[in-house]
Amino acid sequence: xxxxxxxxxxxTLLLGAWRSGDPDALPEIINMVYGDLRRLAAAYFRGERPDxxxxxxxxxxxxxxxxxEARPVFHDREHFLRCACLMMRRLxxxxxxxxxxxxxxxxxxxxxxxxxxxxxVLAVNDALDDLERMDPRLARITAMRFFxxxxxxxTAAYLQLSNRTVKREWxxxxxxxxxxxxPGRGLPLEx
Numbered sequence: 003x004x005x006x007x008x009x010x011x012x013x014t015l016l017l018g019a020w021r022s023g024d025p026d027a028l029p030e031i032i033n034m035v036y037g038d039l040r041r042l043a044a045a046y047f048r049g050e051r052p053d054x055x056x057x058x059x060x061x062x063x064x065x066x067x068x069x070x071e072a073r074p075v076f077h078d079r080e081h082f083l084r085c086a087c088l089m090m091r092r093l094x095x096x097x098x099x100x101x102x103x104x105x106x107x108x109x110x111x112x113x114x115x116x117x118x119x120x121x122x123v124l125a126v127n128d129a130l131d132d133l134e135r136m137d138p139r140l141a142r143i144t145a146m147r148f149f150x151x152x153x154x155x156x157t158a159a160y161l162q163l164s165n166r167t168v169k170r171e172w173x174x175x176x177x178x179x180x181x182x183x184x185p186g187r188g189l190p191l192e193x
Contacts, residue, residue: 012034035083140175
């Protein structure tokens with residue numbers, strides 16, 4: 003296994019090649035971080051039904067496809083992974099919107115309700131946009147905990163923060179989201 007610091011440096015070098023127009027750099031970057039991307043995508047699906055209509059591998063492949071089309075500029079490995087997380091969030095929100103539209107059009111007998119309510123996903127996504135403007139780190143913690151389902155320890159590791167900091171800020175984010183979205187609804191955000 004490649005040590006993390008070498009892998010991060012190699013990814014940063016490849017990102018420079020990507021910025022310079024090397025079309026072969028992105029597949030190499032994806033190869034180097036595929037395990038991280040797959041773990042992030044899989045984390046979202048913890049607690050979801052096994053027959054969820056979207057799967058982690060498909061989510062990672064869609065992120066790759068969008069990156070190849072859009073050719074975004076990344077500064078380093080961390081920036082790349084943060085952008086990938088944001089793309090995953092957008093794809094999951096798009097998926098939730100589609101499920102919500104299908105629920106409206108279908109008869110109640112034809113709809114199988116998935117574990118994560120599309121209304122909650124959309125409400126948290128909208129609130130997260132406002133939180134991002136107020137406190138970007140709190141928004142990243144919220145996205146990782148709610149959308150990706152990462153544990154406190156996993157979130158702390160990805161953001162290079164202490165577990166204590168993530169716990170404290172996650173509590174603050176949950177309280178803010180509950181007030182922002184609907185105080186009477188009881189937002190289903192586990193600790």
